[in-house]
Amino acid sequence: MIELPTTSGDGHTSETFVPVFSNEELVFTTDETAQIERWKSHYPTVDGAIMRVLWLAQEKFGYLAPEVIRLSAEATGIPYAKAYGVATFYTQYFKKKKGKHVLDVCTCFTCQLCGGYDILHYLEEKLGIKSGETTSDGEFTIQQAECLGACDAAPMLQVTNGRYVMQLTPEKIDAMLDALRDGKSLEFESMTLPQDADEMGGNRRSDTQAVLETKAPPIAETIL
Ligand code: FES
Helix, strand or coil: CEEEECCCCCCCCEEEECCCCCCCCCCCCHHHHHHHHHHHHHCCCHHHHHHHHHHHHHHHHCCCCHHHHHHHHHHHCCCHHHHHHHHHHCCCCCCCCCCCEEEEEECCHHHHHCCHHHHHHHHHHHHCCCCCCECCCCCEEEEEECCCCCHHHCCCEEECCCCEECCCCHHHHHHHHHHHHCCCCCCCCCCCCHHHCCCHHHCCCCCHHHHHCCCCCCCCCCCC
């Protein structure tokens, strides 16, 4: 067992965790370490690299268990508490093991008005779990999300910090779940704003190939 400080309480307390990952597993490879060093040199202070290092760690370990956050903090050269603060601030960093596909359903204002909760409850019923839970086969986790910046396409959801699925309907949810279960890539959807109608063939966001090839940013293997 290891003791890691937490940000709860008066700042002087610590909690005991039973690590999920062994010391043998808790290492970055030579290439990963080199990448981390490049990120660190890219910012005025090394603190700036922590988001990328945490992202890399999440891709590598699946989620940010306390010992993974500690590894990330040590690799970056910052205190654990600082890395913990960043990891717990953003919902995109998973602090617990999630399903293979994490469905972030936006229930913020615009999506809510456009049926975001109906979509959430439809998904919950369909998968037999509540928001925050993971299906027993480990395939899906449902979460509620704050505004994801696609209000014009409400109601919408995001799949595992990546693809947006927009203007949701029950039929679309069914098709999305089938596609994800079959390991198929979701079709790219492009929204055209009314003011864009006469520009670039009626769709300024028409670079579908670039979007199809884009993974959830920031990509850990991106070399600056
Ligand atoms: S309110 Fe849902 S994307 Fe903005």
